[in-house]
Amino acid sequence: MEAPATTATLHESCIADVDAPTFDADWQRRAFGVAVALSEFGHYPWDAFQQQLIVAIRDWESVPASGQGTWQYYDHWLAALERVLVSHGLVAEDELRALLGE
Amino acid sequence: MQFGYPENREAASAARVRALEALLIEKGVITGATVDKVLGYFETDMTPLNGAKIVARAWTDPEFAERLVKDTPAAVAELDLPIGMDGAEGEHLQAVANTRGVHNLVICTLCSCFPWPVLGLPPYWYKDPTFRARAAREPRVVLKEIGLDLDPSVELRVWDSSGHSRWFVVPQRPAGTDGMSEEELAALVTTESMIGIAEVPAPAA
Numbered sequence: 432m433e434a435p436a437t438t439a440t441l442h443e444s445c446i447a448d449v450d451a452p453t454f455d456a457d458w459q460r461r462a463f464g465v466a467v468a469l470s471e472f473g474h475y476p477w478d479a480f481q482q483q484l485i486v487a488i489r490d491w492e493s494v495p496a497s498g499q500g501t502w503q504y505y506d507h508w509l510a511a512l513e514r515v516l517v518s519h520g521l522v523a524e525d526e527l528r529a530l531l532g533e
Numbered sequence: 534m535q536f537g538y539p540e541n542r543e544a545a546s547a548a549r550v551r552a553l554e555a556l557l558i559e560k561g562v563i564t565g566a567t568v569d570k571v572l573g574y575f576e577t578d579m580t581p582l583n584g585a586k587i588v589a590r591a592w593t594d595p596e597f598a599e600r601l602v603k604d605t606p607a608a609v610a611e612l613d614l615p616i617g618m619d620g621a622e623g624e625h626l627q628a629v630a631n632t633r634g635v636h637n638l639v640i641c642t643l644c645s646c647f648p649w650p651v652l653g654l655p656p657y658w659y660k661d662p663t664f665r666a667r668a669a670r671e672p673r674v675v676l677k678e679i680g681l682d683l684d685p686s687v688e689l690r691v692w693d694s695s696g697h698s699r700w701f702v703v704p705q706r707p708a709g710t711d712g713m714s715e716e717e718l719a720a721l722v723t724t725e726s727m728i729g730i731a732e733v734p735a736p737a738a
Contacts, residue, residue, distance in 0.1 A: 453653075458543075458546055458549075463575075465553065506542075521560075
């Protein structure tokens with residue numbers, strides 16, 4: 432994995448951030464809840480989701496910075512959720528494509 | 534973005550999540566109430582208050598502190614916490630204790646594993662690709678930038694979380710806290726200190 436340039440700095444508000452909201456938007460909260468709930472109720476082991484999340488993030492990080500677009504953690508979360516739903520037979524690939532209007 | 538969806542990325546993601554949840558409900562895989570229940574559990578029961586209570590107990594009971602690093606889930610189960618330890622990755626909890634000569638830092642380079650039952654959900658910067666990469670590569674520099682200037686004599690240990698080990702730090706008890714109750718001590722413990730990017734400050738005199 433190619434690391435970002437060393438000149439990059441952290442957010443200034445990186446510390447003392449205890450009260451910061453965890454989710455910026457309700458869709459992030461729902462995506463989180465759906466992924467965790469499905470695992471909690473045994474539809475897939477958490478590891479399976481996590482592996483897909485690692486892959487989604489790695490894919491983003493392997494693209495040159497100019498083509499990456501803004502970092503949005505929950506977009507990767509959502510991509511991981513879609514992949515794990517298909518790999519565990521909870522949603523068929525064509526259902527997912529129809530859903531995404533592809 | 535996909536054809537037929539708003540161009541705005543935020544709106545597109547929101548629409549995707551709504552459609553996905555609706556499809557799962559329609560197929561009978563899940564109900565909206567189930568998702569609400571899981572979220573409620575995360576938002577009210579699994580918070581850094583749990584971690585703070587564990588740390589305060591470790592500060593006041595050296596034998597507990599020893600058990601805590603040896604078998605974290607078992608030691609945590611001794612406390613009366615609102616934690617479902619069999620779910621939400623609680624079985625993978627691993628505590629590491631700071632000492633005068635050793636400072637511990639928890640990161641997750643691959644995604645953003647976090648010890649949810651004891652620290653709640655991670656702050657946004659913990660998930661940031663810059664933080665994840667730099668904290669692994671040059672942790673001392675990163676700590677200094679965010680205000681923790683470790684003495685060169687202090688050994689820095691970096692723990693990379695995974696699905697099988699969700700690390701959290703037992704920070705050092707600050708000076709000036711003799712005679713404080715466990716409850717008062719717990720109120721001093723911050724999330725940052727349990728990730729290892731800060732120390733617990735001494736209480737204001």
